[in-house]
Amino acid sequence: MMSILFEPMVIKGMELKNRFVRSATYDGYADHTGQVTDKQIQFFEDLARGGAALIVTGISHVHDSGQTSPIQNSVASDHCIPGLKKLSDAVHNLGAKIAIQLFHAGRESARFLKAKNLEAVGPSFVHDDPYFKRPYRSMTGEDISEVVRSFGDAARRVREAGFDAVQVHGAHAYLLSQFLSPYLNRRNDQWGGHLENRLRLHREILKDIRAKAGEDYPLLIKIGVQDGFPGGLELREGALAARFLAEWGFDALEISSGLRGKRYEGTEFKTKLNRPEREAYFRGWCKEIKGEVDVPVMMVGGLRTFALMEEVVEGGEADFVSLCRPFIREPFIVNKWRKDNHYRPACISCNQCLDAIFQGNRLQCMQEAKARKN
Numbered sequence: 411m412m413s414i415l416f417e418p419m420v421i422k423g424m425e426l427k428n429r430f431v432r433s434a435t436y437d438g439y440a441d442h443t444g445q446v447t448d449k450q451i452q453f454f455e456d457l458a459r460g461g462a463a464l465i466v467t468g469i470s471h472v473h474d475s476g477q478t479s480p481i482q483n484s485v486a487s488d489h490c491i492p493g494l495k496k497l498s499d500a501v502h503n504l505g506a507k508i509a510i511q512l513f514h515a516g517r518e519s520a521r522f523l524k525a526k527n528l529e530a531v532g533p534s535f536v537h538d539d540p541y542f543k544r545p546y547r548s549m550t551g552e553d554i555s556e557v558v559r560s561f562g563d564a565a566r567r568v569r570e571a572g573f574d575a576v577q578v579h580g581a582h583a584y585l586l587s588q589f590l591s592p593y594l595n596r597r598n599d600q601w602g603g604h605l606e607n608r609l610r611l612h613r614e615i616l617k618d619i620r621a622k623a624g625e626d627y628p629l630l631i632k633i634g635v636q637d638g639f640p641g642g643l644e645l646r647e648g649a650l651a652a653r654f655l656a657e658w659g660f661d662a663l664e665i666s667s668g669l670r671g672k673r674y675e676g677t678e679f680k681t682k683l684n685r686p687e688r689e690a691y692f693r694g695w696c697k698e699i700k701g702e703v704d705v706p707v708m709m710v711g712g713l714r715t716f717a718l719m720e721e722v723v724e725g726g727e728a729d730f731v732s733l734c735r736p737f738i739r740e741p742f743i744v745n746k747w748r749k750d751n752h753y754r755p756a757c758i759s760c761n762q763c764l765d766a767i768f769q770g771n772r773l774q775c776m777q778e779a780k781a782r783k784n
Contacts, residue, residue: 413751414723415731421706422628422661424574426463426507429723430744431732433710434511434577434632436468438772444484446493451500457737458504461744465506466577469513472564473557475531476514476585478522485512485564494571509575509630510568514557516585520544532588533595533602541639541671554601554611562618569623578615581634582678586612587668590651593642594669605647613658620659631660634668635695638676643668649699656703664708664732665696674761683712683759690718697727708732716751738763739775
């Protein structure tokens with residue numbers, strides 16, 4: 411009997427052939443102007459051949475003030491459309507669907523922008539922050555409005571380029587999670603204070619995307635529902651935020667963490683996934699939120715064992731399983747599971763791929779790279 415993981419699903423009219431999502435993963439294959447390259451297309455073609463129903467690209471900045479790396483895809487101008495069209499066509503020709511992850515890094519852009527003599531922005535400046543030491547400034551109302559418009563413009567470009575959906579990045583210490591967190595958002599205007607004010611940016615982005623990309627266009631969000639340190643956003647508020655986002659019109663939620671704490675345990679990049687209880691480390695959050703919303707939910711975070719993923723979906727804890735690091739080492743892993751659902755991923759969650767990315771390298775499994783050298 412076919413596993414539930416290989417049954418088709420639909421998100422806002424987007425037909426998906428199974429329940430496997432390749433979670434957004436920065437790849438470093440863009441050129442220095444932020445455009446798609448031939449090597450990047452080849453990279454995504456491997457993923458499309460590999461069996462996942464939906465591929466979400468890595469972070470693509472919607473505004474120059476939200477860029478974090480000199481090698482990063484941009485959707486901040488119409489110049490991106492021809493290259494993105496080539497990418498979406500390539501993925502579609504191999505039977506997969508593709509979405510772009512739209513983001514603004516907020517204060518996380520500080521290091522990159524400082525090298526260009528520019529200042530990063532965030533919801534409000536926090537002195538003596540043990541988790542962030544670089545300079546940035548509080549956003550003005552016009553700054554915020556400009557960012558909102560940039561998300562809508564970017565979504566319009568992505569749809570013109572033939573992508574099946576967009577995913578707004580509202581997690582992992584980037585701008586939307588900065589606004590949601592009461593630790594970092596200490597504003598006393600309409601963008602700060604109680605939960606719905608701290609979610610105002612999310613809601614305004616939603617409205618602008620709908621106005622420019624269409625009411626029928628699938629709009630997903632990755633939402634950080636708890637910060638990685640005490641004193642930040644708590645699950646109680648994060649789960650309520652997820653419910654609001656679903657009610658307001660986001661078509662699917664991917665559940666993850668918000669502001670980052672201590673590496674790596676206080677982040678989305680947890681390691682030492684060497685026993686079942688270490689896997690699916692956002693499972694409890696996802697299960698709680700799934701019971702409160704009427705839109706599809708994606709579970710991400712340390713999913714490795716096929717039987718566990720099957721249990722999650724069969725038990726109604728999530729509608730999709732979303733993976734990142736296993737696809738880096740094995741882009742064909744879904745096809746392997748189709749043949750043998752006892753197969754164990756080769757990824758050991760060592761995070762050396764992540765460390766290499768921080769050093770400016772392209773995405774690759776460092777274990778495989780070492781093996782090739784030997």
